[in-house]
Amino acid sequence: MWSLAVASPHPAAAFAAARPRRRPRPAAAPSHRGVNPQRWRCEKTQAWSFWSSLRASDLPGGLYGDVSKNMLKPAAVEQAEASAHLPKGDMWSVHKFGGTCMGTSQRIQNVADIILRDPSERKLVVVSAMSKVTDMMYNLVNKAQSRDDSYITALDEVFEKHMAAAKDLLGGEDLARFLSQLHADVSNLKAMLRAICIAGHATESFSDFVVGHGEIWSAQLLSFAIKKSGTPCSWMDTREVLVVNPTGSNQVDPDYLESEKRLEKWFARLPAETIIATGFIASTPENIPTTLKRDGSDFSAAIIGSLVKAGQVTIWTDVDGVFSADPRKVSEAVILSTLSYQEAWEMSYFGANVLHPRTIIPVMKYNIPIVIRNMFNISAPGTMICQQPANESGDLEACVKAFATIDKLSLVNVEGTGMAGVPGTASAIFGAVKDVGANVIMISQASSEHSVCFAVPEKEVAAVSAALHVRFREALSAGRLSKVEVIHNCSILAAVGLKMASTPGVSATLFDALAKANINVRAIAQGCSEYNITVVLKQEDCVRALRAAHSRFFLSKTTLAVGIIGPGLIGRTLLNQLKDQAAVLKENMNIDLRVMGITGSRTMVLSDTGIDLAHWKEQLQTEAEPANLDKFVDHLSENQLFPNRVLVDCTADTTVASHYYDWLKKGIHVITPNKKANSGPLDKYLKLRTLQRASYTHYFYEATVGAGLPIISTLRGLLETGDKILRIEGIFSGTLSYIFNNFEGTRTFSDVVSEAKEAGYTEPDPRDDLSGTDVARKVIILARESGLKLELSDIPVRSLVPEALRSCSTADEYMQKLPSFDQDWARESKDAEAAGEVLRYVGVVDVVNKEGQVELRRYKKDHPFAQLSGSDNIIAFTTSRYKEQPLIVRGPGAGAEVTAGGVFSDILRLASYLGAPS
Numbered sequence: 001m002w003s004l005a006v007a008s009p010h011p012a013a014a015f016a017a018a019r020p021r022r023r024p025r026p027a028a029a030p031s032h033r034g035v036n037p038q039r040w041r042c043e044k045t046q047a048w049s050f051w052s053s054l055r056a057s058d059l060p061g062g063l064y065g066d067v068s069k070n071m072l073k074p075a076a077v078e079q080a081e082a083s084a085h086l087p088k089g090d091m092w093s094v095h096k097f098g099g100t101c102m103g104t105s106q107r108i109q110n111v112a113d114i115i116l117r118d119p120s121e122r123k124l125v126v127v128s129a130m131s132k133v134t135d136m137m138y139n140l141v142n143k144a145q146s147r148d149d150s151y152i153t154a155l156d157e158v159f160e161k162h163m164a165a166a167k168d169l170l171g172g173e174d175l176a177r178f179l180s181q182l183h184a185d186v187s188n189l190k191a192m193l194r195a196i197c198i199a200g201h202a203t204e205s206f207s208d209f210v211v212g213h214g215e216i217w218s219a220q221l222l223s224f225a226i227k228k229s230g231t232p233c234s235w236m237d238t239r240e241v242l243v244v245n246p247t248g249s250n251q252v253d254p255d256y257l258e259s260e261k262r263l264e265k266w267f268a269r270l271p272a273e274t275i276i277a278t279g280f281i282a283s284t285p286e287n288i289p290t291t292l293k294r295d296g297s298d299f300s301a302a303i304i305g306s307l308v309k310a311g312q313v314t315i316w317t318d319v320d321g322v323f324s325a326d327p328r329k330v331s332e333a334v335i336l337s338t339l340s341y342q343e344a345w346e347m348s349y350f351g352a353n354v355l356h357p358r359t360i361i362p363v364m365k366y367n368i369p370i371v372i373r374n375m376f377n378i379s380a381p382g383t384m385i386c387q388q389p390a391n392e393s394g395d396l397e398a399c400v401k402a403f404a405t406i407d408k409l410s411l412v413n414v415e416g417t418g419m420a421g422v423p424g425t426a427s428a429i430f431g432a433v434k435d436v437g438a439n440v441i442m443i444s445q446a447s448s449e450h451s452v453c454f455a456v457p458e459k460e461v462a463a464v465s466a467a468l469h470v471r472f473r474e475a476l477s478a479g480r481l482s483k484v485e486v487i488h489n490c491s492i493l494a495a496v497g498l499k500m501a502s503t504p505g506v507s508a509t510l511f512d513a514l515a516k517a518n519i520n521v522r523a524i525a526q527g528c529s530e531y532n533i534t535v536v537l538k539q540e541d542c543v544r545a546l547r548a549a550h551s552r553f554f555l556s557k558t559t560l561a562v563g564i565i566g567p568g569l570i571g572r573t574l575l576n577q578l579k580d581q582a583a584v585l586k587e588n589m590n591i592d593l594r595v596m597g598i599t600g601s602r603t604m605v606l607s608d609t610g611i612d613l614a615h616w617k618e619q620l621q622t623e624a625e626p627a628n629l630d631k632f633v634d635h636l637s638e639n640q641l642f643p644n645r646v647l648v649d650c651t652a653d654t655t656v657a658s659h660y661y662d663w664l665k666k667g668i669h670v671i672t673p674n675k676k677a678n679s680g681p682l683d684k685y686l687k688l689r690t691l692q693r694a695s696y697t698h699y700f701y702e703a704t705v706g707a708g709l710p711i712i713s714t715l716r717g718l719l720e721t722g723d724k725i726l727r728i729e730g731i732f733s734g735t736l737s738y739i740f741n742n743f744e745g746t747r748t749f750s751d752v753v754s755e756a757k758e759a760g761y762t763e764p765d766p767r768d769d770l771s772g773t774d775v776a777r778k779v780i781i782l783a784r785e786s787g788l789k790l791e792l793s794d795i796p797v798r799s800l801v802p803e804a805l806r807s808c809s810t811a812d813e814y815m816q817k818l819p820s821f822d823q824d825w826a827r828e829s830k831d832a833e834a835a836g837e838v839l840r841y842v843g844v845v846d847v848v849n850k851e852g853q854v855e856l857r858r859y860k861k862d863h864p865f866a867q868l869s870g871s872d873n874i875i876a877f878t879t880s881r882y883k884e885q886p887l888i889v890r891g892p893g894a895g896a897e898v899t900a901g902g903v904f905s906d907i908l909r910l911a912s913y914l915g916a917p918s
């Protein structure tokens with residue numbers, strides 16, 4: 001079972017400590033009167049009427065002989081004389097233990113201990129059969145029906161299972177009594193199954209009668225186990241008490257009045273304080289054995305809880321309570337401490353295995369709280385389902401309690417202008433749907449009335465579509481309806497919460513979370529009951545949608561699946577920074593970054609849950625597979641665990657950059673220090689930016705200019721606040737800055753270039769720096785950011801690569817040959833020095849004249865550009881607001897740590913755009 005998590009503590013959260021406790025009476029006295037111990041009178045027992053209720057016509061002629069007499073004598077009859085005086089004043093505490101809880105003798109003993117620890121004066125415990133027994137019993141009937149003799153050995157197994165449990169649990173007289181009853185039951189069942197085998201058929205009531213023994217034995221075992229400790233305890237065969245009417249389709253309706261009467265009679269005979277009742281089984285008004293069908297023992301507990309007006313019904317299971325979302329899909333799902341009846345109801349409708357709505361109805365009538373608890377983790381307080389006061393806080397998180405999903409649906413869209421204002425269209429549509437017996441999960445119609453869409457289970461959609469085509473044949477051919485369209489492979493995501501719709505912002509937050517995870521919503525429904533908002537989406541997006549919505553409302557971690565392309569200098573430095581900072585981000589900012597893949601140009605490593613960043617290098621050597629960018633991207637985008645995906649391109653590769661458009665289109669965010677996309681062909685750049693602006697997918701590239709320095713963000717800030725950029729001028733190359741800052745005196749030009757390369761300032765190929773191309777790219781990036789439509793080829797560049805070295809085939813060859821030009825550089829530098837000047841390689845974006853320049857210029861020694869050191873960049877923005885004195889950003893503009901830091905801060909910016917605290 002999984003259930004729901006709680007967003008904020010509710011007064012009822014303290015329930016665990018005081019459980020079970022008195023429940024305030026509902027304001028209006030319920031019309032249905034409960035069992036009143038004062039009114040119980042001793043009446044002549046009717047118990048045997050049930051046991052003789054198997055109709056003669058149901059039994060194969062004569063074979064059963066005296067079956068009813070041989071059956072275990074009901075506890076009611078057996079113990080009728082042993083009536084203690086009735087306790088007064090306190091309410092019943094009703095418990096229900098399912099098959100898993102009653103799975104072994106040890107577990108039955110644990111159940112007994114739980115009951116004994118319950119301080120309530122009156123306890124009524126509903127039990128299922130020991131685990132697997134119900135299936136074993138159905139199997140007996142099936143075998144007998146198909147005339148398979150092995151039902152005999154199968155019945156022996158059932159016998160042995162219970163005998164073994166009894167021997168473990170009981171001793172002395174109790175054991176002997178249980179075993180003799182068990183033996184008698186099994187002999188009767190053997191005779192009955194033999195009859196079924198001969199007839200080759202069992203009626204439903206025969207089958208229900210056989211199967212019900214599982215509950216009878218488990219109730220007896222538990223009652224003996226409790227009695228062993230000296231506490232008086234009776235067992236109740238609920239077939240004597242619960243009366244239900246079959247309502248077709250595997251459902252029954254309890255007859256509360258008749259059940260109450262019978263319960264009173266039962267208590268009149270047996271006014272016990274601790275009662276173990278059989279779950280699942282009941283009888284018809286004609287005393288024919290039946291079961292509660294699919295609603296099972298939970299329903300038994302709820303009906304009995306309502307009959308005795310219990311103080312509380314505790315459903316014991318093997319999970320800690322109701323989760324905020326399916327924990328198999330959302331690892332951060334939390335246990336809800338409280339849920340209203342309506343919320344629990346909605347959740348179970350939307351697929352959460354909380355409690356069947358029918359289980360909630362009987363107890364809801366009397367405001368009886370249901371508590372779901374884990375029998376294997378008694379310390380967990382569980383989830384209390386009760387009537388909750390309206391949430392007055394207006395707090396979004398408190399409004400949305402939980403999320404649930406339903407898969408394998410199809411959306412049917414009936415569309416056409418002929419529907420608007422025509423009464424009866426909806427009735428015709430849903431009449432056709434009803435005729436094929438399909439179950440409509442949700443309906444949505446926009447007020448234009450031009451289309452009605454609804455969701456049905458995938459397996460029913462073909463019949464629905466065919467029926468609609470037949471029903472609307474004329475309207476379709478006359479054009480009054482344009483189409484009956486089926487959209488396959490859909491899922492529903494439902495946000496559930498009592499006070500959602502009256503709190504502004506809930507749906508905005510939900511849809512924003514979905515939009516940011518690039519999830520397309522196909523249809524929406526929200527009733528005015530305000531309990532849920534339902535969205536239909538593509539099934540493949542459903543888990544991501546669930547996670548995105550859950551993390552937004554529950555302030556759980558903003559999770560981000562990261563793919564790193566190019567673990568070179570910047571890539572590996574970034575990976576190190578991520579490793580060092582991950583715990584802090586989780587702790588302080590609720591951001592959970594998972595590197596799901598790292599790819600170089602030859603090999604790649606992928607992970608479903610996140611690569612261990614302390615060992616990625618070894619993994620890339622030992623566990624790697626051949627690099628394949630498509631597979632890498634698919635791996636990231638198909639991961640269901642993390643709704644938000646980002647690719648970080650740390651290469652300098654043009655081909656990698658050419659994929660950004662497709663990635664953004666897939667909803668994958670892109671972050672990069674690679675300048676190729678933004679300085680490549682203008683049309684592609686514009687297409688990329690247009691897509692980015694139109695979508696919720698982000699593309700950040702701060703490190704492409706000035707590395708970690710805030711250049712792009714400063715420019716954006718100026719533009720977005722309405723400033724007008726006139727000119728951007730500066731030293732944009734860390735490498736060239738370093739070279740001209742350090743190339744003085746006796747040092748050779750080639751030595752300083754080698755130092756810059758060693759320091760990690762240069763591009764993978766240092767000729768990109770020396771040729772001025774890198775600066776030109778940055779000028780283009782800033783020019784385009786400022787609105788100029790320039791191509792790289794529009795920028796005249798003075799290359800510092802000597803003509804003779806331009807044809808070098810590799811960077812290494814270039815570096816080797818560079819010293820032969822040191823003389824030329826020494827001369828140029830000396831000339832400048834003689835004039836009291838320095839050489840500086842500058843870039844200019846002249847927005848006024850719509851052009852860019854890249855030049856080697858000489859500046860006086862007192863010019864700000866002459867004051868730099870190391871790999872400093874300096875960028876001066878002259879704008880309408882910063883006209884007299886430009887706005888200047890200065891600092892190291894190249895190097896592994898600062899560049900990786902710039903990329904990292906883009907990742908965090910993305911996380912904050914996705915909802916992480918800023």
Ligand SMILES: NC(=O)C1=CN([C@@H]2O[C@H](COP(=O)(O)OP(=O)(O)OC[C@H]3O[C@@H](n4cnc5c(N)ncnc54)[C@H](O)[C@@H]3O)[C@@H](O)[C@H]2O)C=CC1
Pocket residue numbers: 565566567568569570571599600601602650651652653655656673674675703704707734760761762763764893894895896899
């Ligand atoms: N070094 C610096 O100070 C700064 C660098 N950048 C940019 O950072 C990027 C990375 O620079 P570095 O780390 O210094 O270069 P690098 O050469 O050390 O690393 C690049 C990595 O990408 C890999 N790679 C190349 N093509 C690939 C492909 N198609 N698929 C997968 N992997 C591929 C290479 O094998 C290498 O491991 C460049 O675009 C550079 O312009 C930006 C600002 C400053």
Ligand SMILES: N[C@@H](CC=O)C(=O)O
Pocket residue numbers: 703704705706707732733734735736761762763769774893894895
């Ligand atoms: N090679 C570049 C690195 C940053 O973009 C530079 O030297 O500035």
Ligand code: NA
Pocket residue numbers: 702703704705706707708709710711712902
């Ligand atoms: Na920058």
